[in-house]
Amino acid sequence: MKNALIIVAGGIGKRMGTTIPKQFLRIHDKPVIIHTIEKFLLFDPKIKLIIVINPDFKKVWDNIINQYSLPAGYEVISGGDKRFHSVKNGLSLIEENCLVGIHDAVRPLVSVESIFKIYSHAAVHGNAVPAITVKESVREINNSGSKIVDRTSLRLIQTPQVFRSDILKKAYEQEYKDEFTDDANVVEKTGIIIHLVPGDPYNIKITGKEDFDAVKKLI
């Protein structure tokens, strides 16, 4: 089965357009999103690549793509209102009979080994989602304070999440719900059992400045 990848890069940064979103910022002179994409090209140089961006940052993207060459056949599409709609837009460009990974542009530290493992597992089980155990104590806050939660059965979920295209396309025919914060949730709603595979604790998602600074040192 052919490999495909939807890179979700629709974020507009915290200051709503007054600064460049983190996926386009440079680390060692290369934009975060290019670091991210290069990991997948090491896994499969012929991967079908769909990049979902916010149209407000089309110029920023065009400027990047003039400096870095992506493999033939990559496509760029505009994001939607929520992550759900962005992925759905990207999915419209995905052909039948492939394995589709969905990955956050702001996770450049994903390892090639992890990518290989997740796609391989999805090829067998129809889907694969990276998850890590929780090594901190966990508490649940409530009106009267907080209480301890047993962490042993909890897992933190990452990307890339990989699905057979038929499963993913069917799932994205659903109406949007607020609980659709990631693709596993969308697919699970159609009755599919999600297969978790061990993720990498340092596959960090850059959301705040402290993440950006940490990734800069770790990359």
Place this chain on the structure above:
Amino acid sequence: MKNALIIVAGGIGKRMGTTIPKQFLRIHDKPVIIHTIEKFLLFDPKIKLIIVINPDFKKVWDNIINQYSLPAGYEVISGGDKRFHSVKNGLSLIEENCLVGIHDAVRPLVSVESIFKIYSHAAVHGNAVPAITVKESVREINNSGSKIVDRTSLRLIQTPQVFRSDILKKAYEQEYKDEFTDDANVVEKTGIIIHLVPGDPYNIKITGKEDFDAVKKLI
């Protein structure tokens, strides 16, 4: 109220004594535990310092302390069977009417700002425990697979956890229970409400080699 600190450094490393435990390994030519202690000395150079170590590594510790000067009055005591017993041993050296922090030796990235904030909060409320929100999706594994968990009310708990000495000493009079994985749990069992304060996402606990490698780059 005087500040005190129990540094829990009783870990013996994964290979049960055949290698040096991570708190004694060097980063930039200085043992992890010294990096950690120095953060607290920046907060309060006169902090009463109790270090709990495993007696098997007394020689390693003695070798370290010959090279780095700790403030007068610091004490070293042997750890016990579980973390609970180690803290209890350390607590036996703590006098009345102070604020006692308990901190993992393997968390050298704790910031001086966080330490200040946690002790200040404990001075007002009797206790303070650092907690961070969860930015990944969370799943709970079960016999049939896994299901999504609402992450909004979950918090990941870190150290230093700081308590008024009377509250902590009373809590540690209890018999040991398996659920006593951190000090907040022990204190909570005596009916005290735990006060959470925002922690720092990069106050990393070194447990595996990947953590050590990451902290080395981040320190």
